[in-house]
Amino acid sequence: MAGNSNLNDSARNKQDEFYTQLSLVEIELKHYKRHFKDKVVLCNCDDPYESNFFKYFAMNFNSLGLKKLITTCYASSPVMGKEFEYYVDKGGQLSFMPTETPAKAENERHPYKVEITEVTDENGDGRIDLADVEYLMRNRKNTMTLLDGDGDFRSPECVELLKEADIVVTNPPFSLFRDYMAQLIEHKKKFLIIGNLNAVKYKEILPLFMNDIVWLGCNSGHYWFKVPDSYEEKKTDFKIDETGQKWRRMGNICWYTNLDFEKRHEELTLFRNYTPGKYPKYDNFEAIEVSQTANIPCDYYGVMGVPITFMTRHNPEQFSIVGVLNSGSANEYDFAKAILNGKQLYARVLIRRKQVSENED
Known part of the structure; x- marks a missing residue:
């Protein structure tokens, strides 16, 4: 089926860097807003500031009534730190890149976590956007902290963050979908995650549907995802936009969740x-x-x-x-x-x- 060749590549080659468009996040999340009030949200397969999951929750922090937003990134991510420059200073602390300072070498970047507990209109433009969040981070009202490990969702420190969270929302690695789902179920977490429809057939996942523990979300279809520059060009389900950004189209994409919504009834x-x-x-x-x-x-x-x-x-x-x-x-x-x-x-x-x-x- 058209769009599924990219999923096969992901499974064979562990090419798991598929970055979700903000529009795809927005059209799905609008059905679950009542679930987020006073909740701690974790996006644990995301690169803060590059991730549209982070952007959505940061910009809607107040309207959703969130208690806290936690986002972590993985060490090998090819986009980590591209939109929001930072470096590790001589004391081993995480610091933001001054605009007049040249960008540091890639090997000086490390996986980190961002914790947001407050978002206000700091620039006075009448709306909450990423400029406000960036200002808050630079002024230490929220925290940006180095991780001890590589940021893998299975690492001990990331599991501790999972325990703190009420709801997990992200696009996990396609090749690790079974492991990721198993972890969520083990820790009894509410979640809304992107996956491929064919995962319904997996022996670890099918019983969850049979027992009405997990179900599919509102939207599904063939969607375009940003991919790193290192990904090879393909004859189908592939494009390069006017900025040089590579895109791949994935088939049978859907949302897996245990958050209830009206449409499923x-x-x-x-x-x-x-x-x-x-x-x-x-x-x-x-x-x-x-x-x-x-x-x-x-x-x-x-x-x-x-x-x-x-x-x-x-x-x-x-x-x-x-x-x-x-x-x-x-x-x-x-x-x-x-x-x-x-x-x-x-x-x-x-x-x-x-x-x-x-x-x-």
Whole structure:
């Protein structure tokens, strides 16, 4: 599928530096504002000042009613310190780069954390923007501190920051998505993170959906991400803008969360009727094939195989998730390959419609 070749590159080559556009953050976060009041937010896979997650929460700190914002960066990040110059002085302290001082060598930069507890309109322009946040950092009202380690989300000091946080919001490395999700679940954290839709099938993640512990967010699709200059050019899903910035398009991008929102409780309108001719059964599994989510029959209560994109419309009050038809061996809920009339299909999610409620006609 178009846009998925970049995900494959990420998995093979550990190319995990995909930087999220601010617009993508904004259109998703608007659905969860009620969850953030008086909360500590952690962005632990981000480069402060380069990250649009940091920018969103810093600029909306007061409107969301945040208690604190914590952002950490990773040592090997190729963009660390590009927008907001800093250096480590002779005493080992983190200092901001004076405008008249030439930029220091790259090897003098180290991973660090930023903690924001106050954002005010310091420049008096009537709005809160990054200029205000930068002013506050320079005047030490908030803190910018060196990390002891490399900033990896699994490091002991970053785990301690995770324990302090109420909600985690970020774009974690695609190649480490399983590990990242496992850590969030282990520490019982609320979260909203970017991932690929195909991760739903993972043996570590599918049961979370089946038990309504995790679900997908509001928006999904094929999106463009900034990538470092070192990433090679590609024939498809790649572009260079007028500033020379490289971009790659990722397919089937979605948000994984355990924050509730109204849209996920909207019932899917069903209007087609079941007939054996229209809905054949798989050759190797007792379930009917439904090739499109829009074609789910309104009068069938057995097991159905639907495209994985169904998960973006899943309503837990309307359907139960039974398992998947994928490889037939990935996990205990992966029952078989999806084979119909001798032809293997793309992976299917197995669902069953819940019984009609008393209020339903």
